[in-house]
Amino acid sequence: MASNSTxxxxxxxxxxSREFITQHQRARIVKGLALEVSEKGYRxxxxxxxxxxxxxxxxxxxxxxSSKEECFLAAQNYAMSAALDRVVEAAGEIDQWPQRVxxxxxxxxxxxxxxxxxxxxxxxxALAAGPExxxxxxxxxxxxxxxxRLGRDVSPHGRELPDTLEEALIGxxxxxxxxxxxxxxxxxxxxxxxxxxxxxxxxYLGAQGARKVALDQPPSLEDGGGR
Amino acid sequence: MRDPVNPSVESPDYPPELARLxxxxxxxxxxxxxxxxxxxxxxxxAEAVAENGYxxxxxxxxxRHAAVSRRTFYEHFASKDECFVxxxxxxxxxxxxxxxxxxxxxxxxxxxxxxxxGAMLEFLVAEPHLARLSMVEALxxxxxxxxxxxxxxxxxxxxxxxxxxxxSAEVLAGLSPTTEEALVGGxxxxxxxxxxxxxxxxxxxxxxxxxxxxxxxYLGSAEAAKIARQN
Numbered sequence: 308m309a310s311n312s313t314x315x316x317x318x319x320x321x322x323x324s325r326e327f328i329t330q331h332q333r334a335r336i337v338k339g340l341a342l343e344v345s346e347k348g349y350r351x352x353x354x355x356x357x358x359x360x361x362x363x364x365x366x367x368x369x370x371x372x373s374s375k376e377e378c379f380l381a382a383q384n385y386a387m388s389a390a391l392d393r394v395v396e397a398a399g400e401i402d403q404w405p406q407r408v409x410x411x412x413x414x415x416x417x418x419x420x421x422x423x424x425x426x427x428x429x430x431x432x433a434l435a436a437g438p439e440x441x442x443x444x445x446x447x448x449x450x451x452x453x454x455x456r457l458g459r460d461v462s463p464h465g466r467e468l469p470d471t472l473e474e475a476l477i478g479x480x481x482x483x484x485x486x487x488x489x490x491x492x493x494x495x496x497x498x499x500x501x502x503x504x505x506x507x508x509x510x511y512l513g514a515q516g517a518r519k520v521a522l523d524q525p526p527s528l529e530d531g532g533g534r
Numbered sequence: 535m536r537d538p539v540n541p542s543v544e545s546p547d548y549p550p551e552l553a554r555l556x557x558x559x560x561x562x563x564x565x566x567x568x569x570x571x572x573x574x575x576x577x578x579x580a581e582a583v584a585e586n587g588y589x590x591x592x593x594x595x596x597x598r599h600a601a602v603s604r605r606t607f608y609e610h611f612a613s614k615d616e617c618f619v620x621x622x623x624x625x626x627x628x629x630x631x632x633x634x635x636x637x638x639x640x641x642x643x644x645x646x647x648x649x650x651x652g653a654m655l656e657f658l659v660a661e662p663h664l665a666r667l668s669m670v671e672a673l674x675x676x677x678x679x680x681x682x683x684x685x686x687x688x689x690x691x692x693x694x695x696x697x698x699x700x701x702s703a704e705v706l707a708g709l710s711p712t713t714e715e716a717l718v719g720g721x722x723x724x725x726x727x728x729x730x731x732x733x734x735x736x737x738x739x740x741x742x743x744x745x746x747x748x749x750x751x752y753l754g755s756a757e758a759a760k761i762a763r764q765n
Contacts (some may be wrong), residue, residue: 331691347603357753437589438730469743469747471743474720483715489684502711509751528631
């Protein structure tokens with residue numbers, strides 16, 4: 308059967324490399340964990356649950372991870388870097404800063420819709436999974452901070468903006484997504500793009516300038532940004 | 535509110551209802567002792583959690599800090615989780631009262647927002663253990679507390695929604711249904727990060743930034759900055 312050739316090495320051919328198998332196993336375990344924690348919450352999930360969900364042997368789990376905690380951290384990091392890769396890819400293609408923010412947010416929200424379990428792992432459950440996870444979570448927010456901070460260069464009053472602005476904006480965006488993930492309302496998070504863009508751009512461009520970008524009208528920074 | 539029996543005793547570290555009963559024989563009515571034991575347990579939990587984190591806290595830690603027996607613990611609470619919920623509720627109702635009182639004392643909405651945020655920061659700085667319990671450990675303490683935590687944060691939304699009153703159509707057009715949620719979430723995130731990193735004492739210096747952030751969507755950033763930086 309044709310499908311056999313893709314999943315199993317044919318006799319006489321090179322067997323799959325050890326590395327390939329390990330990677331494949333880790334990915335399965337991580338996804339199994341994500342599904343379990345997003346259904347039951349971090350605390351309630353056991354290694355037995357993960358093993359069952361991933362369809363692997365208990366030994367295989369322990370060959371890859373020493374504990375549920377370690378597996379969770381791997382899942383959290385995997386999910387967040389996958390999401391950030393999307394953001395970087397989408398935002399990197401665009402020159403104008405306001406549209407970059409828009410593209411980056413849209414890509415991030417797409418990820419939430421496509422991978423709700425992984426998104427919930429790294430944005431909701433991470434906060435419940437102990438200090439190490441919270442630390443990683445906070446570090447991941449920094450990636451957005453630098454994207455947003457570029458807005459100070461295009462803002463007419465960029466130099467007067469409070470130092471903590473980006474942190475607060477990203478905290479706000481994440482909180483909105485946290486709520487939607489908690490309620491399982493991930494199908495429609497893409498609808499939030501315009502309002503989140505407007506929210507994020509207002510301090511830099513003023514309400515009118517932000518609104519124009521959010522409604523996809525050509526940006527005009529001459530609006531003066533409300534100051 | 536001072537300890538009605540011992541007005542001179544006031545713990546510097548906890549709001550009055552969390553203050554401890556002085557050790558020794560006191561001949562107090564049974565009901566009062568029971569009530570006070572509960573409060574001691576709640577204060578004991580706050581101390582134990584500050585020391586060990588929620589996950590690392592055991593009932594033995596709590597009873598040691600509260601100086602009560604294990605049996606007494608179980609007379610009041612079925613589990614560590616249940617004791618945490620009680621502690622969380624106590625802290626949040628304190629915090630809510632302070633914020634609400636400060637907010638209502640001001641006539642103008644922007645000043646009321648500033649006063650409310652100021653009261654919140656002041657409380658958290660004065661009570662670093664309770665700050666940690668309510669803003670960091672709450673998220674670790676299981677679904678029941680997480681639900682209350684979310685509700686508490688969403689409970690701040692109406693204070694901001696008041697800012698919509700009397701604004702021009704142009705300003706209102708710039709606000710979306712989630713503006714207030716995002717503002718509250720952003721502010722809480724700034725605050726929790728400082729507490730998580732054990733920099734709770736820095737919180738009071740965040741006041742101008744938080745006020746400017748909160749008022750910008752309603753007043754524009756120039757006016758928001760002006761009110762935020764007022765003395």
